[in-house]
Each structure stands twice: as structure tokens, then as C-alpha cells.
Amino acid sequence: MRTQNPIKLRPLLATLRAEVLTDHVPEEITGGYCSDLLSDVLAHAEPGVLWLTVQVHRNVVSVAAMKDVAAVLLTCGRKPDSASLAEADEAGIALLTTPLSTYEAAGKLWEAGL
Amino acid sequence: MFDELSLNLLDIGMNSLAAGASVLRIVVIESHRRDWLILQVRDNGCGMDDATLQRILAENSSTKANRKKSIGLGLALLRQTSEMCGGTFHVRSTPGKGTTVTASMRLTHIDRPPLGDLTATIETLAASPTVDVQLHYRNDNQTFHFHSQEAKHHEPSRTPKTKRKSAEASRAA
């Protein structure tokens, strides 16, 4: 899913109850994608989107970087280990976490106009 | 992860083709009695030394220089699935001899992807005429073996049997 008009990510963080885990966070996102199957993300995610997943394996960082997604929102309160976090920082991929489920978080993003 | 384990097998098997293997053997053991699924891809390709292997296994394929290349990602994906499903993952490689990738998982683990279309995976790999692609499948009751080069020898031929034998002998010589 990709919208024509990118929207600012920062103002959404409070609504999403999201915490930024990495050093950097992108200005904008162009859409969202929800999937926990990495090959599905490899096949279908568009660059610049916010990827919502419960997966915290380091492969998430690899796939996110390959697909140039803007940031990954880890749902249901999941957090990556420190090694994955360091790899994300190195690759310039922003990792965020939220206590909301993927369904709830996607709903909030939809309401926000994404 | 892929949604079918047979796609992982294809992905790992493609590494073997890239390594110049002439024999590529895929072993699938499905044991309900022991609650194990074992997947193995073994080739006689160029192999790699230990330092290279460790680098590929440790490497995050997202580093800027090679972010568009999925070298090592295939191994990482299978490893993730094995570990998530209560199993183990090993790669053994010897330069000049070949590489063996072995993954195990609990057959009944709730997150274990299905094997999927193993036939399509073998067919795809066997399209390379220079490689003998072998499948050894076993479950608690049955076994199945397939060799793609054997299919070649059993090809219907107009040559009478005796002549074909001598042709084979000359080819072997």
C-alpha cells in the first residue's frame, strides 16, 4: 500500500504510542505495509513505506534495507536484541516499537490519512 | 522466511549451482515418530574456507555496499525458520570439495511452514543440464529417490539396447 502524498512520521508517534529505538527516524513515510513473512515483504513492500511486523529477527533489518523501507514499526511491544539494533543503525533503518497490535496500529495510520 | 520450505531448498540449491556443482543432492526426512523434519542441501561445488563461511553467516546483508544483493540472505532465512521451529542449522564447507547445509525443525511446530511444492523446486533446479539434481525423500514408512541424470539415461531412444550400452561405455571412457 502506498499513498501519493507522503506524510510526516513524527506527529504520528504519540498516536501510535511508538518509541523510536534507533538513532535516526525518517521525516516522512509514503505508505504502510503489514506482514510477518519476510519473503512476502521482499516481494511486495514499496520503498519508503512504514513496515509493521511482530518479527524481531535480524533478518528484518536485512529485508528492510534491501527494500528501502523508511522504517519498521515492531508491534505488540516487541523489541529487537542489541545486535539487530546496532545493525539497523549501521544500515540507516529506523526501528520503532509500539504496545499496539499490528491491526490497531494500522488502523491509527489509516485514520491519520495514510 | 518463505511460505514454503521447498522455496528455501530452491534458494539454497541456487547457491550450489552458482558454486559450479555437478551433483546437487537434496535430502528431506519427515519423521512423525520422532517429530523431526530434516532438510539438507549438499553439493560438490567450489566450497569455501572457514573464514569466508563465518563472514557470510555473520554478515548482515543490509550493509550499504551490498544492500541490493541477497548473498547470505537465503541462508539467514532458513536459519531463522529452523531456530523459530525448535531446530538447528549448520553449514559445513570445504574449499574444492563442496558445501552441505543442514536444517532441522520440529515437524509439529505451529509456526513451521509447509514443505510445499517440492516437485516444482526439483524441476526448476534440474533445468540445468550440467547438474545431476538428486532428491532423497524419506518418511516413517516410505522412501523416494530421484536423479535428474538418470532420467536422461532412461530417455526413450531409437538406438537398440546393446548399442546404447556400448555408447554409454564409450562415453564413460
Add this chain to the structure above:
Amino acid sequence: MNLAELQKLKEKAQKQVALREGNKKYRVVVSMGTSGIAAGARDVMKTMLDEIEKRGLADVEVRVTGEIGLEDVEPVIRVERADGEQTTYARLDAEKARKIVAEHLAHDTPVENLAVGKEKKP
């Protein structure tokens, strides 16, 4: 695992081997790296093999290759004609693959609206 399904492998392999010998007019190369597989390249490959066999196209061979640098538009195939003409097709699925077999491989008419690149190699 269904063993009957595996048994079919043997019959199929024999038929496809018979279609494999000699120099062919067309070579189809399917990109089968991790990204390609994730996007459905195996399904494209299988559809092409089945369709080529069904139509008895003896002058076509199908091969696989690793990534060919078009990871963002997988599944990707390259159709190479013996005279050096190469056509690249991207974002394929089973239906498009069947169309390429029916038009390009069976009737020498490249499917222009699916092609993303064309070049002539000496």
C-alpha cells in the same frame, strides 16, 4: 508429502530432458535469486516449462540464473534468440508467462507491453 506427486517428477523429467538436446532457437533465462523466488519466480518457471511441453516447442530451452540486477521488478526473465536478440520481461506471473510462451516463443512475436528491455547482441 505426497509421494504420488513426487512420482510425477520422473515422468516429467524424462519428457523435459527430451526437449533439452541440441542448439535451440530460443533460450529463456529465469532470474532465480532470493528476491526472484520471493516474488514468485518458481511459479513462472514451472508455468513456462509446462506450457512449452504442452505445446511441444522443441526449439526452446529454459535455464535459471542468480540475480540479474533487477531485484525490484521480479520475477524477471530474459528471452534470448539465437541471432542475439534479447528481450527482458519483468513483474511476471503465471498468466503473463503463458502469454510469452504463446506469442513470443511459439509465434516469434515479442509481447511488447510486458517487455522492459530489448537489445541486440552480436
